Amino acid sequence: MADQATPFVQFSEVQKTYDGEILVVKDLNLDIAEGEFVTMLGPSGSGKTTCLMMLAGFETPTEGRIMLGDRELNNVPPHKRGIGMVFQNYALFPHMTVAENLAFPLEVRKLSKSDTVAKVERALDMVELSAFGNRRPGQLSGGQQQRVALARALVFEPDLVLMDEPLGALDKNLREQMQYEIKHIHEKLGMTVVYVTHDQSEALTMSDRIAVFNDGRIQQLAPPADLYEKPDNAFVAQFIGENNRLLGTVEEDDGSQCTVRVDGHMIKALSVNHDGRGSKTTLSLRPERVTLNPADGSLPNVFDAVVRELIYLGDHIRARVATCGDDEFIVKVPNAHGHLSLAKGTNVRVGWSMEDCRALDA
């Protein structure tokens, strides 16, 4: 991450509406540093793709400014922005060979023939498809098409590359492999990447920072670890990873810690994002941070629970228990040496620390 003071890409107070009635993007402010890999993550309809399209120039912001370096982009047509883009279904030109596809951005930039050939070859080399230059996109597998699309977006050496759910059409294994490849290419070339996806594991794997979108707003902008460990609000906690939600009322609050009444139980939690005493709050707790049958006095929150369901998943066991009035409370029990043998219907005790339990907005 380079100098934060002068962002490379800057959205300031951007709003977008298609029909003049509903704001698809509400007051977006986002700074992206040069060389950064930023992912826009969110459910469909959250406005993330619209943001990308505004950056690429296919949509115009209704309000606000988008800057690239020191250039205001609002009135620059897409072909003059010099931004590489990888599309959801690759959008490789079916009537051109792979090499012709790669040469296209160079030809429209009127590069010399020899330069074009050299650059196309280098780009094909980078994605390990040197032998496929004469094939048509239709003759390639999905993964190969994906690489060609990537090479085409990079061949003219743009400083900024946009990717719109580029791995959405691939199967799981290939998708994971491509995630690493994209990450490595990013590390090698050092361009700025804005990546759109609705797949959180993809976002967590690849990004420097993730902007979680919902309802036209960025809910939280943070590095992957922070996003998972320290969600700012209930939406982010729920959207990223698995999450136990307990709804309650704040009884006591000293600013950093609070006590929340949930179904008659008093739970000690970290004050993050609630409206103070008497307000409703959502407690967020990761399933792997819950300890089964903790030693007495080792944890501030310990409650009785009944095992409702057990799912064996190899490296861990998912136990669904009923506790604190929540029938869907999940506990991940690591399949470690000497782990507890559980049975459906048995009574257990569940406990967790105050730091792992975050009191968020209701």
Place this chain on the structure above:
Amino acid sequence: MAQMTETADRILTTADGTPLKQALARATRRNKIRAFILVAPLLAFVLVSFIIPIVDMLARSVDNPEVQAAIPETVALLKDWDGTGLPPEPVFAALAKELSDKSKRSEIGRMGARLNYEDSGFRSLLNKSQRRADKVTSGPYKEGMIAIDADWGKTSVWKTIQLTAPSTTFSYYLNALDRTYDENGNIVMQPEWKQIYVHLFVKTIYVSLGVRIACLLLSYPIAYLLATLPASKGNLLLILVLLPFWTSLLVRTTSWIVLLQTNGVINDTLVWIGIINDANRIEMIYNMTGTIIAMTHILMPFMVLPLYSVMKTISPNYMRAARSLGANPLVAFVRVYMPQTIPGVGAGSILVFILAIGYYITPALVGGQDGQLISNFIAYHMQKSLNWGLAAALGAILLAGVLALYWLYDRIVGVDNMKLG
């Protein structure tokens, strides 16, 4: 690999030893029969309404029974004639006998009509001879016949009969290509004033090409608009395109007459605005201009629909990708969008061209003298001159031309590339 070739060499069988292919055939036979029964009505319909008429037409274009049917004996005797001087006496005798046979009046009438295509004096010659032939009851028949009409003493008349006698002929095809047999059976050009069909074929092809190009130029933007508009507006526009389809062809053609005629809407408007003066009204109908305008309008939907169906499938992402790669809108359109519409252009073009090449009603109504196409002459020979042989030959040449063009199209563009909807 070795194992695979081994199994391929052996005949594969099912568990009970039946060859696999046989078992498969048995298993699918029921479905095949069912499928055949489903298509049988259509097959029968196509056979009766399409294949049989075409075969009949092709047969008629070479069929030549008239002379044979009217004067079989004369024809048989004439076969041995060497074509110099006049035929021997027995030929005249047979002719006199057969012409006086009252039961063959209608056959002889048809023969007169047939021979008239070759030489226009024949009908009256035969009518006259038929009326008087019963007076030539005894020899010498040659002198008797020549006394009825001096034409019977001409070698050329007999040669024409001899030449026209076989039961099949190419003379209709020659005629359709402005050629004919001379009296010695050589193929020669028709006299200049009778040469119309080759010119007409060429004109028909040019008009069809012109209509095709006009349709393409006008339809492309419409189809593009249809394909890129949001569905609600696009459907409305599509209905406007289809509306002419649902209107009678006759109504559409005659409405062009109203618009284009000398005292029609367009001329009146131009005069009223003052662009042309009253004396110099533009002739836009009853000539080639009228034919092309009206045909272009009527055939447009056949171009718009294939184009639209192809354009509809082209993702807007292609254009976006091209733009993001640095192509300005024009370059992106020409290099990325247009090549992908080729299947629609091909389908629409061949559809419009083939329809235009056989178009009949519109040229008949708005073509005047100058705007007639080959199909109008086919109709003329079917309905007015009753020369069905020539009509069939013209039709067969047209059919061959269309098939040849289709073959050419397949070679250049590939029929697999065509997309009709």
